Amino acid sequence: MKYPNNLNKSYKNPLTYKNRGMDLESDLNTSNEYYRDIDLAYIYKKPTPIGVTDVSYSPRGKIIDRGFFKEPSTLDYNGLYRGKYIEYEAKVTKNRTSFPLANIHPHQIKHIRNILRHGGIVFLIIRINGIDYLLKGDDFIGYIDLHTRKSITYDFIKEHGFVIKYGLNPTLDYLEIVNKIYF
Amino acid sequence: MKYPNNLNKSYKNPLTYKNRGMDLESDLNTSNEYYRDIDLAYIYKKPTPIGVTDVSYSPRGKIIDRGFFKEPSTLDYNGLYRGKYIEYEAKVTKNRTSFPLANIHPHQIKHIRNILRHGGIVFLIIRINGIDYLLKGDDFIGYIDLHTRKSITYDFIKEHGFVIKYGLNPTLDYLEIVNKIYF
Structure with a gap:
């Protein structure tokens, strides 16, 4: 039996679960590629x-010989959907009872506030206990502003x-969720 | 005599000209930083x-020991302004009579069409003969679709x-230009 558009279908479905991509980032990348393919x-x-500190040149182009990863001040994904600016961050936690706020940098929290204030769509995608949740930016900020704990339950x-x-x-x-809650 | 908001002020103004940033990218980065500072x-x-092909670890974090630059499929700058999605590419040409289309990758041209079709604000900033022009995405696409030459005059x-x-x-x-032509 199939529930093609049923949001409430069980995540315990062993077939679906077994085939899950190894990580959230690749799942989102393939989803975004699909959305582009269907012009959505x-x-x-x-x-x-x-940061690139050292380069050299090969016949195939410039090569980075030394670099380092910088801390992001925005969220990982952004773009355009139905004429709207959309931005989100995706995080996986192995924690079973809460999502540690250390996953989101202070710069990014400030950025979420900015995007909300300027009318953009902004949210988090949190994979916890093997389930992916979309948490709206205003709910996230609302939680932070009301609680002092270092994690979201x-x-x-x-x-x-x-x-x-x-x-x-x-x-x-x-x-599909964005359609329901933002449009 | 000052013309604080005069779009037509001369670009030959030697004082202004002398102090110009060395490159368009840093000029835009400082402008965008200013726009953020004033919450605009x-x-x-x-x-x-x-693409990172080799990493190692230091006490200060992960270090890239080998990497390469990939070709972009979107434009260089994007974000949110007055509730709208905005995206642009900035290019300098030393050519005095035309802007070579080789500056914009075919993927990027396709991307400009996508953003236009989905209601985003998209344009080019072209520095040519020391002057910076904002060229709307639809004018750019219109030119490409009507001409076979490999540059924009x-x-x-x-x-x-x-x-x-x-x-x-x-x-x-x-x-200031975006306000006038898109809002």
Whole structure:
């Protein structure tokens, strides 16, 4: 029996679960590629910011001989959907009872506030206990402003987050949730 | 005598000209930083996409020992302004009579069409003969679709582009042009 558009389908489905991509980033990249292929949305992962300290030249182009990873001040993914600016961060936690806030840099929290204030769509995708939740930026900020603890409880995520359907194409249909809660 | 908000002020002004930043990218980065400081717009340069082939670890973090630059499929800058998605590419040409289209990758041209079709604001900033022009994405695509030549004539840029004011803060006030032509 199939539930093609049923958001509430069980994540315990062993077939679906077995075939899950190894990591959230590749699941989102294939989903965004699919969305582009069907001309639905143009959302890309930003390259990790890198500082290059040493380069050399080969016949095939410039080569980086030394570099380092910089701390991002924005979120990982952004783009255009239905005429709107959209931006999000995706994080996996192995923690079963809460999402540690150390996963989101202070610069990024400030950035989320800025995007909210300027009318952009901004959210987190949190993979916790093998389930992917979309947590709206304003719920995230609301939690931070009300709590002093260094993590978001799983109970809060379950209550305020939206479960993202895991499937074939797209792998993670998070825009279905975006349609429901932002449009 | 000062013309604080005069778009038509001469670019031959020797004082202004002498103090110009060495390159367009740093001029835009300082402008975008200024726009963020005054809470006007949240526009960032995307990091150059890099493929990392070799890393090592130091006490200060992961170090890239080998990497290469990838070809971008989107434009260099994107972000949020007045609730709208905005994206652009900035290019300098030393050519005095035309802007070579080789400066914009075929993937990027396709991307400009996608952003236009989905209601985003998209344009080029072209520095030619020491003057910075904002050329709207639809004018750029219109030119490409009508001409077979491999460059955009300077005459076309002068006729359809908008001269961006060069000043102190922001260095390049391109959002003043965006206000006029998109809002």
